[in-house]
Every structure is written in structure tokens, then in C-alpha cells.
Amino acid sequence: MFRLKQGIRRFFFVVALAFFCFFSAAPFVWMTITVFKQDKDLYRSGNNPFIFNEPPTLDHLRLLFNETNYTIFLRNSLFIGVLVVIITLVFALPAAYSLARLTGRWGERAGIGIFLVYLVPPTLLFIPLSRIVVSLGLNNTLWALVLIYPTISIPFSTWLLMGFFKSIPKDLEEAAMMDGYSRFGAIMRVVLPLSLSGVIAVIVFTFTLTLHEFIYALAFVSSSAQRTISVGVPTELIRGDVFFWQSLMAAAAIVAIPVGIIYVFFLDRLVAGFTMGAVKG
């Protein structure tokens, strides 16, 4: 009886889990199948869409890399991502340390303020920011995004790093300062190495954030050569009513799947960022 009950529970467990995995992954599975399909296979509505009725082909990948701006989008996204990560670290590391250690009641308020900023969605600001970008002469260049993206990543990163710094015992730093290091030296030699995993998490999240962002990239940049992956792929690879579905799917899958795998390593940090350390994992 007990066995049977366990078996039933296990059956439902597997079915439910399979459902969720399928629901989440369905568009990506469909993308991956599509990439390798020939036109005459794909565009025949009678064909079973899940199998290859014609031999698979790499033509669409070739088209994507050779005849579209895809590699330019990739390069732009990479460039913006790296610069934004650097800017974010430069501003967020000291700010987070300050909020975790140094400032008192006002620091706490500033911390809450920074947290509130990270809840402000781009939707609210993109119209006035588009004017600011124009008046700075940055419209239509990716420098606009390099300037604006840290407004999203600095608050999130500060918040995340603050939690990290708080978890490092003060005694360790004080011991280092006793040993003759300045506070700055203590930060460099004790605090940063101990919070390395937090810094890496911030790098990953900031980078993915710049990859994800859509509204600013759409509103501020309109020339093809300056576009990012997120905006370039949906707007440039669709020519009028003609959809190059296979190449489009390849463009999406090539970015989505590696990022998805890296992301899972940092899940705990992500959760900590959202629950503000309220949950101790």
C-alpha cells in the first residue's frame, strides 16, 4: 500500500516537472529545430513540424553570419556589456561598502533610496531620457546606452554587494588594519577577496542586464550599426513582411542558451538580491 502511494506520488512528480520543463523550454526547442530546416520543409503546413522531412541544413546560419549585421550586434552588445560592468563596479563597490560599514542612519535611508531606484522601470523614464541623450549629443550611438545602463545596474549591484559586505565579519578588517594596513588596504586585501563570488555575480547580472534591456536600446539608437542584440535581432532581421525564420531563430538561440546555462550558477545570488537577504540560503 505504502509502495503504491509512493509510486503514484513519484509519477505525479515526474509528470508535473516534465510539464514545467516543457513549458519553459518549448520556444527554445522550437527555435533549435527551426534553425536547421530547409525552406521547402518549413513552409509546408502539412509537414510534421517536429521532424526533418528534408535533410537538415546550415545555410541559415551562414546567412546569419555572412549577410546580416548579426556579428555587429554581437560586438556592440559585448562592448556595451563590458563597459557597463566596469562603470558599475567602479560606482557600486564603494557605495555598497559604505552602506554596509560606514554610514549610520542616513546611510540606511540612502540604502532604501537606492533600492527604490532599482524598482523604477525604464518605461517611466525613456521619453525624457531620450531628450537628455539628444542634448548630450549621444543619440544614435551606443555610448548613450553605456551612459544610461548603469542607472539600472548600479542600484541592483549596490544592493547585492551590500548584503555580501555585511556578511564579512568586521573583526577581519580591523585585524588587517591593526596589522598596519590602511582601510583601503584592508578592503583590497581582505574584503574584496572574501566577496569575490559576490563581485562575480554582479558582473554576470550586469552583463545579462545589458543584454536584456530593450526599451532604452530601442528608443535611443536607430542606426543599424549601433544596435544591440536585443533590438537589432527583432527589428533588423525582419525585413518588412519577410521573416527569415531560421536565421532569426538561430540569432536568438545562440545568445539565449549559453546565457541560460551560466545564469543557473548564480541563482542563489539572484534570489538574495530580490529578497534582500531576508532569506538566508
Next chain:
Amino acid sequence: MQDNAAVDTSSRFSTKYIADNEKFLGWAFLLPAVLYILLLVGVPFVLAIAFSLADVTVGDTTLNFVGLQNFARIMQTPEFWQSLRNTFGFAITAQIITIILANILAVLLSSDFRGKWFALVLIMLPWSTPIALGAIGWLWLLDSKFSPIDWVLRYFSLLGGEGALLGVPKNLYYLGKAQLAQASIIMVYVWRMLPLSAVILLAGLTSIPQDLLDQAEVDGSSFWRTLFQIKLPLILPIMIIAILFSFIYTVGDMAIVFILTRGGPVYYTHVLPTWAYIKGIEGGALAEGAAIALFIFPVLLAAAILILRYSRRTEVT
């Protein structure tokens, strides 16, 4: 005795010195980030309000205040009301579905099984992928002619052909009919937010002290009873945080609607962000665009205050 006193004063002196130093250092560390944010979030926010009360366009950016004229004008258009209804209708419906599914998913993921890592990669994909690219995947999955979902339905004779349950036409046109398009967009929102909500709830579940659960087991509490009377009440504050975050993301998102339907058919799937974009950026009516976007602000503020309140509460317990 005297020696001791000397040590005391000197240490007091040095801590005082460090405290002064700390204050300075604290502000010096914090100020750059605060300035960056003030200049590029605070200023635009004030500008957003100023724009909405003025008559700025792309052609003429001088601020001439016109009071609430912009608001009056946008409120006369049916597109605005549809966008407003959709923004909150989509977000609330998606949140209800998401939180139910996320609870189930979190319970599933709280047990250990082989291949959990791989399952996590698959389940996180909607959140880890740039949403624009995920939305393109859905656009193709919901294609009006070649949707594989339609093919499966046809295969089982549920669609296309005489007497088929879902109608005679060969396709359902997921994004072409108002209600179906709205439902599709809600589904994509759920798809997108489910992983985040689930992992936040999972963290809540795993933080429940084990002895509490052991005690429940000793007392003969069943699986369901433990779930509904111990686990769920304990993670309620975290669940509310998950709902609010997911809500904020959904209300602020424009990529999903923009890529899937661009607000169509007609304007039945527009949300405030897409309508603000069409008006403000594509149409050049900055003032009206800013006014439209501002309508999400009060709700966001309320959500943010609730998040702060509930996160405090979880910290105390």
C-alpha cells in the same frame, strides 16, 4: 595606574579619529553612485512630470506649461483606455496564474532528484534569456500559418475540418484575434515571470527550519497539511515579495507586446509602455508619451512600499 589611564585616552582618541575619518570615507564612497543616480534617474523623472504638463514635441522642445491638457487629450482616446485596462488586466491575471504555478514548481524543486541542475537550466531559460529573443521564439511558435501548436491540434482533429472542436479554419491565429492575442500575451508574461517567482519561493521553502518540519512529521501531519498549514503561512511574506516584483516587471515591460503584436489587432493589446512609445517616440508627441507612461507610477510606488514593508517583516521573523 597612570599607565592605564594613558592607554585609555589614547585609544579613545584614536577611535574618535577613525570615526571622523569613517564618516568622510563613507560619504566619499557613497556620493559618486548617488550623484550618478540623481542625475540620470532623478532628473529624468522630474523631466517626465514636467513634460507631461507642457507642450513639448520632438520638433519644439521648449517647455510651455499647459496644465493638464495632455492628460485630458490622452483620456479622450480609446487607445489609452484600452492600454490602461490591458496593462493592469494583463499584469494581475498573469500574477494570479504565475503565483499558483510558482508554488507548485517551488515545491517540486525543493526535493532532490537526479538531473536537477539540467531541469533548473530549462526552467530558468525564460528569465535568463533576453526577453526580446524569447518573444521572437513565441512569435514563431504562435505563427498564424505555421504554428506547430495548430499542427498538433489538426493532427488530433481538434482543428480544421468539419465538426472540429476548435473550428473549421486550419489555424487559430493566436495573435490575430483580440481575445486570443490578449490571452497569448498573458501566457508569455506567465512564462517569463514563472522562473523568478519559483526560485524566490524555493528560497523561502528551504529557509524553513528543519526541526519544525520534523516536529510536524512526528505529530503525524500529512504532506498537504504540512504544506498548507505550516509551509505556506511561513513563506507568505516572501510570496508577497515575489508577486510584487513580478508585478512591477510585468507592468514596466514593453518588449513582449511590442514584438508579439505591436499592440494589434487594431489596438486591443496595447499596454501603457507600448502606447507611450508609439505616441512619444514614433509619433514625436513627447508630452503625451510622458503623460501616458506616468500612469504606471502610482501603482509602482504602492508596490515598492509594500515590498519594503514585507521585506522588513521577513527580516524580523
